[in-house]
Amino acid sequence: xxxxxxxxxxxxxxxxxxxxxxxxxxxxxxxxxxxxxxxxxxxxxxxxxxxxxxxxxxxxxxxxxxxxxxxxxxxxxxxxxx
Amino acid sequence: xxxxxxxxxxxxxxxxxxxxxxxxxxxxxxxxxxxxxxxxxxxxxxxxxxxxxxxxxxxxxxxxxxxxxxxxxxxxxxxxxxxxxxxxxxxxxxxxxxxxxxxxxxxxxxxxxxxxxxxxxxxxxxxxxxxxxxxxxxx
Numbered sequence: 094x095x096x097x098x099x100x101x102x103x104x105x106x107x108x109x110x111x112x113x114x115x116x117x118x119x120x121x122x123x124x125x126x127x128x129x130x131x132x133x134x135x136x137x138x139x140x141x142x143x144x145x146x147x148x149x150x151x152x153x154x155x156x157x158x159x160x161x162x163x164x165x166x167x168x169x170x171x172x173x174x175x
Numbered sequence: 176x177x178x179x180x181x182x183x184x185x186x187x188x189x190x191x192x193x194x195x196x197x198x199x200x201x202x203x204x205x206x207x208x209x210x211x212x213x214x215x216x217x218x219x220x221x222x223x224x225x226x227x228x229x230x231x232x233x234x235x236x237x238x239x240x241x242x243x244x245x246x247x248x249x250x251x252x253x254x255x256x257x258x259x260x261x262x263x264x265x266x267x268x269x270x271x272x273x274x275x276x277x278x279x280x281x282x283x284x285x286x287x288x289x290x291x292x293x294x295x296x297x298x299x300x301x302x303x304x305x306x307x308x309x310x311x312x313x314x
Contacts (some may be wrong), residue, residue, distance in 0.1 A: 111253045113206035117264055120209035124268075134207045 101129065107136040108165055115141050116148050117171070126172045131157070134168045141166050144167070184213040184309025186302070193223025194233040194243070196314050198250075201261030203312065208268035213309070216262070216294070217274035217302040222314075223282060225259075228272060228290045262292055271305075273297045 105122045107115035115136040122132050134145065143160055145168045149156045157169040185207040189200050209215045224231040235243045256264070260310070266272065274296045276288055286296045 109254055111255050113202055113209060113258070113261070117205055117209040117268070120211070123211075134196075148210060151212075174314060 102131045102133065105132060105134045107134060107138070107141075109137060110139045111138050112144065114138065116144050119145070119148060123172065123175075125155075126175070128172055128175055130172045132170045132172065134170070135165050136168070137165055138165070141168070143169070177189035180307040184215065186215040186309055186311045187307035188216065188302075188311065188313045189216055189218045189222040190220040191314055192224055192233065193236045195235060195239060195246075196222075197225055197233065197258035198255075198267070200314055201256070201258035201265075203269075204259040204270050208265040208270045214265055214270035215270075215302065215309075216270065217275060217297075217299075217306075218272065219278045223274060223278055223284060223289075226272075226289050226293050227284065228288060244276075259292065266292070266294075274303060275299070275302075296314045 103120045103122045103126060104169045105115075114157065115134060115138050119132065119134050122134075126132060134141075138144075142161075145159060146156065148154075149170060152174075154173050155171040157171050159166065159168045179278070185203065187200060189196075191295050195290060199242075204216060218226055225233055234240075262270070262272065269293050272292050274284075274293045276296045276298050279289075279296055286293075289296070
């Protein structure tokens with residue numbers, strides 16, 4: 094996991110990590126985040142799209158975008174509650 | 176854990192003592208903790224042998240034993256964490272792991288014989304009380 098935090102935006106690089114690594118990395122970033130922050134998750138695990146959606150539904154946070162890129166899946170989440 | 180967590184609870188009764196069954200224990204405990212769920216694991220039966228300070232070599236079920244090397248290789252290639260690393264990660268996120276007092280006693284295991292993954296040695300009533308109003312899995 095590689096996290097770079099700058100002014101309310103955190104990049105979580107979970108590429109190469111398999112389930113449940115990416116959502117765990119997301120949860121760790123979430124624990125450190127504040128309401129209004131944005132977390133950008135990079136992952137390559139094929140289950141990450143539905144898993145990020147499930148995580149956001151369960152924790153009631155917002156998915157700004159989920160995008161398939163040639164080399165990774167990029168999910169951007171806005172933290173609405175902690 | 177966020178104070179207003181409304182995400183519910185997952186309780187896992189870890190009964191099986193074979194190595195393959197410890198994989199879903201690690202995965203589900205870690206995933207549930209990441210989902211901000213309260214996670215309780217109650218370890219009983221031969222599964223207790225996976226939690227002793229003096230490590231035991233957990234066997235594979237006989238019918239899958241021939242596939243064990245390929246599975247280990249596949250998990251390494253996919254960079255899947257070992258089950259105890261996953262459980263440790265779950266505990267970092269708040270999961271609790273309890274050993275069954277009765278089975279520990281039957282197997283001659285004292286609290287001091289368990290490794291740091293075990294938070295406490297408790298009876299069935301304690302677990303049932305913690306598991307109330309959540310989902311419970313038996314592995």
